[in-house]
Amino acid sequence: MSEPSIAARLAxxxxxxxxxELTPEVTDxxxxxxxxxxxLVVGGEAIAGSTESVTAGMQALTGDTGSSNGATGDGRATVLPTGxxxxxxRAALLNGTYAHSLDFDDTHRSSSSHPAAPVIAAAMAAAEATNSSASELTTAIAVGYDVACRMGEAVNPDGHYGxxxxxxxxxxxxxxxxxxxxxxxxSVEELTSAFGINGSQVAGSLQFLxxxxxxxxxxxxxxxSRAIEAVSLAASGFRGSEKPIEGTHGFFAGYTDDPIPSILDDIQTGDAVLETALKPYPCCRYMHAAIDALIELATTHNIDPATVTAVSVDLPAAGVTLTGDPIDRKQRPQNFVDCQFSMPFAAALALSGRDVGLAAFREAQSTLDSPSRKELMDTVSVTTTDRTRSRFPEVWAAGVTIETETDSYERFTEYARGEPENPLTWDETVAKFEELATAAAIxxxxxxxxxxxxxxLSNSDRETVTESLYGICR
Structure with missing residues (x-):
């Protein structure tokens, strides 16, 4: 008998x-x-400038706006901010998009991915459509993280980004x-076929930069959305391709130069979600360790931003690609997305206000043309050295050096706030949720x-979940 394909093993x-199989730590x-x-779903929908267009576009495809009834297992699902x-x-597409619209969602560093936005969006929609229990929803989220994150590691982040x-x-x-x-x-066979369908669906270009x-x-x-489509097709008897991941024309062959398939040999339930970080800052995760270091140095040494002559930031190579290259463009961000992927902008915000939270990020959009902010961004250079490269992707470290007219300050940070080694507490997570939900008028x-x-969550009854999570519309 031949060895089961990677897709069959994942299924x-x-x-x-x-x-x-889920430990209390995993369920928590x-x-x-x-x-x-x-x-992030309700806050992203309320705040992001892209909301009107994506919402209108999906409504045009559905032909109506649906009703605001609660979940009934009738095959439909809720667009959470609106009900x-x-x-x-369609619900999965909108909720998944809103969740990522502020670039404020969780990060799994070894796979360089944001698993919550796609995985929980699909799980919430599927659970509602099928009237699944909270225990099943929790388990589905766990295995979704397992597959998304280990696939991200196996495709090799550097090669994939390359x-x-x-x-x-x-x-x-x-x-x-x-x-x-x-x-x-x-069934396992049907889900294997759904993964085969995924082989013709996976896409996502970095050209947005x-x-x-x-x-x-x-x-x-x-x-x-593609996940729901693939599962529905497979459940209806549609036959997906064999070996969509490791095959001759499969995912690895087309999407990376150096895959690491052995990572998929032994997936442990729940490990991936425990390795995932929550973000305290609404910008590219590669910048967070540097932001922490800059805020700490500026606060500890009471650095006057007007005296700063040079700021050197050392990031992993992928971080330089996303947030520091080309440097002249990163020093002149033109919009919110540019700012989220600009290390010079985040450094200027950290040094001038000691705050790179959501409110500070939003307020700073009105001062992009500020001469003092431009001068500060012009002092920032972004490079990579062996110090940060050698431990990537296991550690997303950052080194910063601040030169002023009179002094020089250095700081190397291994684990940014929110990482499993330096996690956000429940209270901090609740505070972040409340800020976003309040912005959405919840x-x-x-x-x-x-x-x-x-x-x-895992111990909640279906009715309570339906009322409190699917009912979080404004």
């Missing part, structure tokens, strides 16, 4: 994992990342399909209900 993991973390995701009831692939692809979009499709397939109740386009925000939404009582459910 078996997704379908055969039981809720009992899934509740935390779900609350973080929920806040609209639509086909589950080909111009966005891992959250590509590997997120496989992870979202694992989560949706489990909830859809498909050229002009600050909104494509990146759409990527996890498309991944979640009332306090509704916010508290969602917080309470997420803190005990």
């Amino acid at each position: 078996a993991h997704a379908v055969e994992t039981t809720p009992a 973390t899934i509740g935390k990342v779900t609350l973080d995701w929920l806040g 609209e009831r639509v086909a589950p692939d 080909r111009g692809f966005h891992i959250t979009a590509t590997c997120g499709t496989f992870g979202a399909t694992a989560a949706a397939g489990r909830l859809w109740g498909v 050229e002009n600050g386009a909104w494509n990146k925000r759409l990527h996890p939404g498309l991944a979640a 009332d306090r009582e509704t916010q508290q209900a969602a917080i309470t459910v997420c803190q005990e």
Whole structure:
């Protein structure tokens, strides 16, 4: 008998994992990342400039805006910020897009991906459409993270980025399909076929970096939507390609120069979600360790930004590609997306205000033409050295050096705030959720209900989840 394909092994993991295999630490973390995701969905929809166009575009395709009834297992799913009831692939697309629209969502560093946006979007839509239990939802999220993150590691982040692809979009499709397939109740063979369909779906170009386009925000939404489509087709008997991952013309062959398939040999349930970081700053995760270091140096030494003559930031090579190259463009961001991927902008914000949170980021958009801010951004250079390269992707470290008219200050940071080694607490996660939900005009009582459910997600009953999570519309 031939060896099972990678897709077949991933399918078996997704379908055969039981809720009992999830440790209390895993279920607690899934509740935390779900609350973080929920806040980003409603906050992203309310704040992001891309919301009107993506929402209108999807409404045009559905032909109506749905109704605002609660989840009933009728095959439909909820667009969370509005309460609209639509086909589950459309709900997954919108919720997944909103969750990534502020670039404020979780990060799995070894795969260089944002698993929550596609995985939880697909899982929430599939769970609602099939009237699944909270325990099954939690398990589906766990296996979705397992597949998305290990696929991201196996495709080799450097090689994948080098080909111009966005891992959250590509590997997120496989992870979202694992989560949706489990909830859809498909067999191992059917889910294997769904992964085969994924082989013709995975996409996500880094070309958005050229002009600050909104494509990146759409990527996890498309991944979640593709997952629902693939699972539905496979459950209906559609035959997907064999060996879509390791085959001659498969995912590895087309999307990387140096895959590491052995990473997929032994996937442990729940490990991936425990390795995932939550973001305190609404910008590219590669910048966060540097931001922490800059804020600490500026605060500790009371550095006057007007005296700064040079700022050198050392990041992993992929971080330089995304946030420091070409440097002249990164020193002159033109819009919100540009700012989210500009190390010079974040450095200027950290040095001038000691704050790179959501409110500070939004307020700074009105001062992009400020002469003093431009002067500060012009002092920033972004490079990579062996110090940061050698431990990537296991560690996303950053080194910073600040030169002033009179002194020089240095700081090397291994683990940014939010990483598993330096995690956000439940209180910090709740505070982030409340800021986002308040920006979305969600009332306090509704916010508290969602917080309470997420803190005990795996043990919640279906009706409470339906009322508190799917009912978090304004």
